[in-house]
Amino acid sequence: MTTQELIAASNKYLANTYARFPLVLVRGHGVRLWDTDGKEYLDCVGGIAVDALGHCHPKMVEAIRAQAETLLHVSNLYHIEPQIRLAQLLCEQSFADRAFFCNSGAEANEAAIKLARKYAKDHWSSDRVDIITMHHAFHGRTLATVTATGNPKYQHGFEPLLPGFKHVPYDNLRAVERAIDSRTCAVLVEPVQGEGGVNVPAADYLPGLRRLCDEAGILLILDEVQSGMGRTGKLFAYQHWGVEPDILTLAKALAGGIPMGAMLAREDVAASFVPGTHASTFGGTPFVSAVALAVVTTMLADDLPGNAARVGKYFLDRLRGLQATHPSITAVRGKGLILGVEVAVPARGIVAACMERGLLVLTAGDNVVRFVPPLILTEADVDRAVAILEAAFGSAT
Ligand SMILES: *Cc1c(COP(=O)(O)O)cnc(C)c1O
Numbered sequence: 001m002t003t004q005e006l007i008a009a010s011n012k013y014l015a016n017t018y019a020r021f022p023l024v025l026v027r028g029h030g031v032r033l034w035d036t037d038g039k040e041y042l043d044c045v046g047g048i049a050v051d052a053l054g055h056c057h058p059k060m061v062e063a064i065r066a067q068a069e070t071l072l073h074v075s076n077l078y079h080i081e082p083q084i085r086l087a088q089l090l091c092e093q094s095f096a097d098r099a100f101f102c103n104s105g106a107e108a109n110e111a112a113i114k115l116a117r118k119y120a121k122d123h124w125s126s127d128r129v130d131i132i133t134m135h136h137a138f139h140g141r142t143l144a145t146v147t148a149t150g151n152p153k154y155q156h157g158f159e160p161l162l163p164g165f166k167h168v169p170y171d172n173l174r175a176v177e178r179a180i181d182s183r184t185c186a187v188l189v190e191p192v193q194g195e196g197g198v199n200v201p202a203a204d205y206l207p208g209l210r211r212l213c214d215e216a217g218i219l220l221i222l223d224e225v226q227s228g229m230g231r232t233g234k235l236f237a238y239q240h241w242g243v244e245p246d247i248l249t250l251a252k253a254l255a256g257g258i259p260m261g262a263m264l265a266r267e268d269v270a271a272s273f274v275p276g277t278h279a280s281t282f283g284g285t286p287f288v289s290a291v292a293l294a295v296v297t298t299m300l301a302d303d304l305p306g307n308a309a310r311v312g313k314y315f316l317d318r319l320r321g322l323q324a325t326h327p328s329i330t331a332v333r334g335k336g337l338i339l340g341v342e343v344a345v346p347a348r349g350i351v352a353a354c355m356e357r358g359l360l361v362l363t364a365g366d367n368v369v370r371f372v373p374p375l376i377l378t379e380a381d382v383d384r385a386v387a388i389l390e391a392a393f394g395s396a397t
Pocket residue numbers: 103104105106107109138139140141190194195223224225226227251252
């Protein structure tokens with residue numbers, strides 16, 4: 001099929017749930033991608049914060065090949081060696097004592113929501129079910145997580161939503177304090193908001209949330225599905241603020257492009273899940289666990305969180321430089337390699353103009369251009385991205 005025939009078939013046979021760009025990507029290597037015409041792109045999307053090691057990293061390819069020849073799937077009725085080793089590694093590297101594996105960010109958050117409610121029932125009263133979440137949050141598309149998501153755009157048409165969620169403004173401790181009552185069982189929040197516009201909270205926000213949760217005796221759940229796994233410059237985003245959550249959710253970059261989600265929890269919280277309370281057929285198969293193990297091991301061995309911190313700082317400075325000469329840029333923000341450029345023009349136009357020039361970036365809402373590239377990005381890659389972005393601004397504004 002020609003590219004045009006492929007795109008026509010895509011538009012005909014696939015559920016119409018994405019406003020796709022007219023581009024068919026067929027090959028990747030490192031931070032580079034190629035389309036059906038052989039045109040090369042610098043990838044600052046990374047499959048939306050997923051391809052942390054870049055495309056076709058030799059350590060991932062090797063793990064995929066080796067595990068495919070050994071064992072793909074058996075079921076969680078049995079002990080699975082790569083899953084055990086991955087759980088141990090994640091617990092040793094974090095606040096957590098136990099891991100539950102699933103297949104996506106939404107599922108990891110579903111597990112967290114269920115665990116928080118179960119913990120509240122086990123320890124307190126049966127009407128303590130409410131979870132406080134934030135405006136502009138994104139937690140997924142299942143009915144519970146889309147309810148938790150603080151954006152009416154994603155909820156419209158799917159009512160009735162799930163009871164038990166209260167939304168308050170992000171980065172506002174007073175609002176959370178006012179919202180907590182005798183029915184609250186947890187606060188669910190992204191340490192850095194991704195989809196909501198790359199919002200980095202004030203330095204006292206997460207410590208303040210920890211204190212409010214402790215005072216009220218409720219759980220703090222951090223959604224690091226996008227901001228976790230090295231992206232912000234530390235393996236876990238919460239590590240920047242010197243506080244620990246009770247439950248943490250991961251997905252996107254965890255297995256570097258193979259679907260996997262995880263929920264990590266402290267022992268006394270995790271204890272509310274016992275045999276039969278929660279499950280997932282595909283959660284933590286030998287295959288995906290072996291790949292995730294290779295991804296996390298490589299991330300640590302090559303200090304990719306350190307690279308994200310260094311190159312992210314350079315990227316942020318270069319974007320701030322661009323802001324100084326481009327009045328249509330109204331703000332630049334981010335942490336490590338999750339960066340946002342707020343613009344006074346439609347962000348989608350900038351994204352399209354970058355694509356034409358061989359740079360893939362994405363939006364976050366209507367007015368933010370977002371960069372969530374592979375964590376192997378170099379300063380030379382940043383120079384190229386910023387040059388293309390500058391040219392795109394010249395044409396689109
Ligand atoms: C992407 C994302 C999710 C949802 O993950 P899926 O794998 O698409 O279900 C949840 N939370 C955050 C913060 C995300 O960025």
